[in-house]
Amino acid sequence: MPASQHRPGLIQHTFGWPLDHRTYGGSWMYHFGENLVSYGFVVGLDYPNTWLSPFDEMQRLKTHPAIRPHLEGGRRISYGARALSEGGLQSIPRLTFPGGALIGDAAGFLNVPKIKGTHAAMKSGMLAAEAVAEALSDGRPAEPASFTARVRASWLWQELRGVRNIRPAFAKYGTIAGAAYSGLDAMLLRGRAPWTLRHRHADHAVLDSAAASAPIDYPKPDGRLTFDRSSSVFLSNTNHAEDQPVHLVLRDPARWRAVNWDRFRSPESRYCPAGRVRGGGRRAPGRRWVRTRCRGRGCRSTRRTACTARRATSRTRPRTSTGRRPRAAAAPTTSAGCETMKLLVPVKRVLDYNVKPRVRADGSGVDLAGSKMSMNPFDEIAVEEAVRLRERGVATEIVAVSIGVQQCQETLRTALAMGADRALLVLTEAAPEPLAVAKLLRALVLREAPRLVIMGKQAIDDDMNATGQMLAGLLGWAQATFASRVEVEGDGLPP
Amino acid sequence: MTREVDGGLETIAVALPAIVTVDLRLNEPRYASLPNIMKARKKPMETLSPGDLGVDVTPRLTTLSVSEPPVRKGGVTVASVAELVSKLRSEARVI
Numbered sequence: 001m002p003a004s005q006h007r008p009g010l011i012q013h014t015f016g017w018p019l020d021h022r023t024y025g026g027s028w029m030y031h032f033g034e035n036l037v038s039y040g041f042v043v044g045l046d047y048p049n050t051w052l053s054p055f056d057e058m059q060r061l062k063t064h065p066a067i068r069p070h071l072e073g074g075r076r077i078s079y080g081a082r083a084l085s086e087g088g089l090q091s092i093p094r095l096t097f098p099g100g101a102l103i104g105d106a107a108g109f110l111n112v113p114k115i116k117g118t119h120a121a122m123k124s125g126m127l128a129a130e131a132v133a134e135a136l137s138d139g140r141p142a143e144p145a146s147f148t149a150r151v152r153a154s155w156l157w158q159e160l161r162g163v164r165n166i167r168p169a170f171a172k173y174g175t176i177a178g179a180a181y182s183g184l185d186a187m188l189l190r191g192r193a194p195w196t197l198r199h200r201h202a203d204h205a206v207l208d209s210a211a212a213s214a215p216i217d218y219p220k221p222d223g224r225l226t227f228d229r230s231s232s233v234f235l236s237n238t239n240h241a242e243d244q245p246v247h248l249v250l251r252d253p254a255r256w257r258a259v260n261w262d263r264f265r266s267p268e269s270r271y272c273p274a275g276r277v278r279g280g281g282r283r284a285p286g287r288r289w290v291r292t293r294c295r296g297r298g299c300r301s302t303r304r305t306a307c308t309a310r311r312a313t314s315r316t317r318p319r320t321s322t323g324r325r326p327r328a329a330a331a332p333t334t335s336a337g338c339e340t341m342k343l344l345v346p347v348k349r350v351l352d353y354n355v356k357p358r359v360r361a362d363g364s365g366v367d368l369a370g371s372k373m374s375m376n377p378f379d380e381i382a383v384e385e386a387v388r389l390r391e392r393g394v395a396t397e398i399v400a401v402s403i404g405v406q407q408c409q410e411t412l413r414t415a416l417a418m419g420a421d422r423a424l425l426v427l428t429e430a431a432p433e434p435l436a437v438a439k440l441l442r443a444l445v446l447r448e449a450p451r452l453v454i455m456g457k458q459a460i461d462d463d464m465n466a467t468g469q470m471l472a473g474l475l476g477w478a479q480a481t482f483a484s485r486v487e488v489e490g491d492g493l494p495p
Numbered sequence: 496m497t498r499e500v501d502g503g504l505e506t507i508a509v510a511l512p513a514i515v516t517v518d519l520r521l522n523e524p525r526y527a528s529l530p531n532i533m534k535a536r537k538k539p540m541e542t543l544s545p546g547d548l549g550v551d552v553t554p555r556l557t558t559l560s561v562s563e564p565p566v567r568k569g570g571v572t573v574a575s576v577a578e579l580v581s582k583l584r585s586e587a588r589v590i
Contacts, residue, residue, distance in 0.1 A: 228569040363560040380524040382517045387525075409540065416535035417527030423540040428552055436545075436552040443548035450512070457516040468516035478509035482518040485497035488511075 001074030006035045018060045021175040023047040034369055045203040049213040053270040056218040059226040079232040081273030086112050089164040101128045101147045112167045123156045162191025210265040229275040237356055342397045343386045344450040347379040349411040350461040375411045378456025386454050387419035394488045397421050404431050438470035457482050
């Protein structure tokens with residue numbers, strides 16, 4: 001947003017409009033960072049009106065005089081949606097099972113009135129670690145059973161106990177009386193009310209039929225303050241495999257038709273924050289009804305989008321599906337004729353490949369402030385190949401090198417955790433150009449005397465594809481570029 | 496070593512010492528395991544400056560401007576196949 005409108009540290013929460021008194025929800029707005037504003041909207045899924053669309057309510061709230069001046073003139077740079085578990089203490093399930101424990105939001109440790117759960121996630125993670133350590137030391141590692149007792153004895157349980165009646169009160173009494181009750185509960189009783197309000201129904205049970213709900217006429221997005229769903233989802237950085245199968249499949253299409261469509265007019269098409277869940281459809285010859293689907297290929301672009309059914313945006317690389325490739329067996333002997341073979345692996349710290357780059361308003365470059373940084377993916381492949389060469393007994397030592405700011409240490413630690421033996425950091429103020437990098441690497445090669453330098457073919461930030469070639473040129477060494485398979489034979493001389 | 500070239504693969508041999516630059520399909524990098532992350536904290540890391548290596552890193556290029564690619568516009572829902580065909584023909588001009 002324009003710097004003139006930015007008030008660092010400003011926090012604003014709302015509840016009520018545009019939601020009616022039977023619908024729980026509200027918004028937040030935080031001014032933070034370098035002219036950034038975080039704006040979000042929460043709506044309880046126990047809303048009664050089947051025509052309600054959380055996304056459109058969020059857009060509508062932006063037109064309110066308390067919100068509009070903050071956002072007007074700004075630029076939308078990101079969008080996302082999550083599911084919050086607001087059940088609180090009354091809804092916490094059994095916390096341990098053989099081989100694991102539920103911690104953080106998976107267990108439902110959100111403090112609802114504070115809209116905050118990171119502290120609960122950290123605390124429950126620490127308690128789980130203690131329980132796991134105890135189970136291991138007692139020689140009964142099957143289940144970290146003492147976790148539940150540890151949680152119950154901690155300040156976390158006391159805190160959640162203190163706020164347990166707030167959310168059910170809103171469901172029971174509506175917005176105004178619920179807020180009044182919350183004030184009473186929090187300020188006078190300080191959470192020590194001798195009663196506990198129950199959750200009386202599942203969220204879906206209070207949904208009114210389409211006939212009984214008043215249709216809502218949402219204003220059309222203007223493209224400056226308010227936006228449509230598909231262009232927002234495009235900014236969500238959601239990342240799924242292109243060939244991911246449809247993961248929501250109707251078991252009984254006739255039931256979808258009778259309940260979801262005939263009675264409620266497909267509320268899932270409105271509450272999906274990505275607008276990707278569509279029901280019903282045609283009957284193709286010899287095929288079953290087209291299913292309600294939540295699909296990944298929403299728009300034809302390089303960024304894959306999908307409604308995440310659980311609304312958890314995956315920002316990590318989806319490479320866990322087939323499990324990790326087992327480690328190759330380490331061969332203790334080195335290959336003939338090669339007593340020691342040192343490898344040098346340069347790694348670059350770049351903007352994480354899942355993060356959408358944000359260009360600074362003055363066009364001077366990409367704004368990296370606060371963005372997630374990672375090792376250049378091609379360099380990760382180089383580190384992996386180096387480690388595999390050592391596991392095969394070809395290489396004897398792996399030295400990782402990074403050139404750049406102090407935080408490149410983290411990138412080097414990643415390389416060390418993957419299997420490199422030691423690291424060198426060349427401190428510079430900014431990332432130098434390829435030729436400067438190649439000259440620095442040349443100096444390090446002369447100092448370290450490796451037999452082989454393995455590096456990514458290019459970095460994903462500037463895509464120069466030059467450093468490796470320049471380094472080979474400066475050293476007068478052979479170069480083999482764009483490797484998709486590497487073998488080292490004999491003493492490394494051509495046959 | 497095998498390298499990817501247009502429409503196929505090329506296998507070459509080079510003498511060591513050599514520089515190898517790697518492509519996407521060489522391998523699938525592992526996740527670091529927790530014990531290895533802990534071990535990595537104890538491994539040696541040496542910090543140097545360009546001056547130590549006798550290299551001048553002054554930039555030779557000046558960035559004039561950086562701009563974002565054009566923003567994708569939202570799609571529209573059409574009511575019928577006929578409307579879709581007419582839009583493809585008259586607005587998108589792809590058929």
